[in-house]
Amino acid sequence: MDTKKIQLAVLFGGRSGEHEVSLMSATSVLSVLDNERYDITPIGITEDGVWLTGEDILQKMQNRNYASLTRVTLLPNPGDSSLYQIEDIDGKQTLSPVTALDVIFPVLHGTFGEDGTLQGYLEICDIAYVGAGVLGASVAMDKGLFKDIMRQYQFPVLNYTVVTRTMIENNPNNTIHEAEMVSDYPLFIKPANLGSSVGITKCYNRSDLYEGLHFAALYDRRVIIEQGINAREIEISVLGNEDPKASVPGEIVPAEDFYSYDAKYVNDNSELVIPARISEETIEELRILAVEIYKAIDCAGMARVDFLFDKESNRYYVCEVNTIPGFTNISMYPKLWDASGLPYASLIDELIKLALERKAQKDNTEHKFRSNA
Numbered sequence: 215m216d217t218k219k220i221q222l223a224v225l226f227g228g229r230s231g232e233h234e235v236s237l238m239s240a241t242s243v244l245s246v247l248d249n250e251r252y253d254i255t256p257i258g259i260t261e262d263g264v265w266l267t268g269e270d271i272l273q274k275m276q277n278r279n280y281a282s283l284t285r286v287t288l289l290p291n292p293g294d295s296s297l298y299q300i301e302d303i304d305g306k307q308t309l310s311p312v313t314a315l316d317v318i319f320p321v322l323h324g325t326f327g328e329d330g331t332l333q334g335y336l337e338i339c340d341i342a343y344v345g346a347g348v349l350g351a352s353v354a355m356d357k358g359l360f361k362d363i364m365r366q367y368q369f370p371v372l373n374y375t376v377v378t379r380t381m382i383e384n385n386p387n388n389t390i391h392e393a394e395m396v397s398d399y400p401l402f403i404k405p406a407n408l409g410s411s412v413g414i415t416k417c418y419n420r421s422d423l424y425e426g427l428h429f430a431a432l433y434d435r436r437v438i439i440e441q442g443i444n445a446r447e448i449e450i451s452v453l454g455n456e457d458p459k460a461s462v463p464g465e466i467v468p469a470e471d472f473y474s475y476d477a478k479y480v481n482d483n484s485e486l487v488i489p490a491r492i493s494e495e496t497i498e499e500l501r502i503l504a505v506e507i508y509k510a511i512d513c514a515g516m517a518r519v520d521f522l523f524d525k526e527s528n529r530y531y532v533c534e535v536n537t538i539p540g541f542t543n544i545s546m547y548p549k550l551w552d553a554s555g556l557p558y559a560s561l562i563d564e565l566i567k568l569a570l571e572r573k574a575q576k577d578n579t580e581h582k583f584r585s586n587a
């Protein structure tokens with residue numbers, strides 16, 4: 215029955231260095247969603263932040279051919295979950311409701327999608343959405359603050375420090391001194407709030423470091439400097455709200471010196487090994503740790519927890535958490551669930567169910583207070 219269908223909007227594209235990656239993820243998600251179960255509105259967000267829908271939207275977004283698409287928006291009015299169409303009639307912009315949405319699946323990576331900003335807007339709109347809320351999303355997004363919290367829990371992290379763009383620009387010598395205190399070379403320099411390895415440099419000497427700091431500062435006000443190791447990369451998928459579960463671990467064998475943007479998306483020689491070839495004992499430790507990390511930063515729905523294994527010492531370190539991990543059908547997050555017995559399409563159904571459950575739980579929170587005095 216049509217009336218029982220879940221009204222679902224899938225968001226993709228977005229104002230982020232990972233715009234293209236999001237289009238790839240959304241292509242896979244949209245191709246498996248069950249039309250019997252969902253009424254689907256695909257919404258593409260341009261690199262300038264304009265929300266659009268219409269026929270063949272994915273292809274048009276890929277070609278940046280926006281002319282025939284319709285502008286849409288959500289209003290920040292709790293109780294009104296309508297998607298509105300924005301029309302230009304005689305030079306006047308008018309809004310008309312298109313459909314009342316039950317849930318949104320943001321298939322958006324990086325800034326303005328995975329970092330808590332969109333989540334904040336959806337909270338204001340009072341609408342259910344897949345994945346972490348404002349807190350989990352924003353903490354996972356900032357590699358510096360995230361590591362501060364990991365340290366607080368005494369979870370293993372490599373040495374690091376965070377510097378600001380202003381420090382790099384106004385005081386490069388002091389910044390280099392601070393960076394060299396972190397550890398010997400190589401050092402990894404990263405924008406604190408980004409993903410897909412955009413803006414990251416592996417620095418082997420002071421001149422790399424000088425360049426790497428300025429390069430990372432192009433992409434963020436905050437830059438993290440990390441001790442670099444010769445690493446194996448082990449990842450675990452976590453799924454759930456209050457009682458999250460961990461998948462089997464997988465290993466990435468990058469095609470280049472490290473898992474750079476090109477190794478991730480351009481050169482397809484990087485390999486995923488599932489399950490990762492590590493001891494049963496370490497697998498169990500990591501699965502428990504992945505769930506603890508997920509809970510520590512208040513994740514919900516899903517997240518991929520990434521670890522670095524030092525090839526020399528065989529010790530492991532928490533690298534980062536991605537609250538909206540790559541989601542093509544050959545991406546690690548869904549592949550790990552597939553290997554753990556949950557196929558791609560069922561995983562998406564589960565995520566939508568978790569989003570609706572979490573919203574129902576939030577609706578039990580009292581927001582008004584009147585003193586009896």
Ligand SMILES: Nc1ncnc2c1ncn2[C@@H]1O[C@H](COP(=O)(O)OP(=O)(O)O)[C@@H](O)[C@H]1O
Nearest residue numbers: 402408409410411412440441442443445472473
């Ligand atoms: N401290 C480190 N030591 C060794 N390799 C690292 C280190 N930090 C990052 N890398 C490499 O760089 C890649 C990207 O870093 P990561 O922190 O995961 O950022 P992103 O959010 O862009 O994926 C990792 O997958 C790994 O290959």
Ligand SMILES: [Mg+2]
Nearest residue numbers: 410411520534
């Ligand atoms: Mg990463």
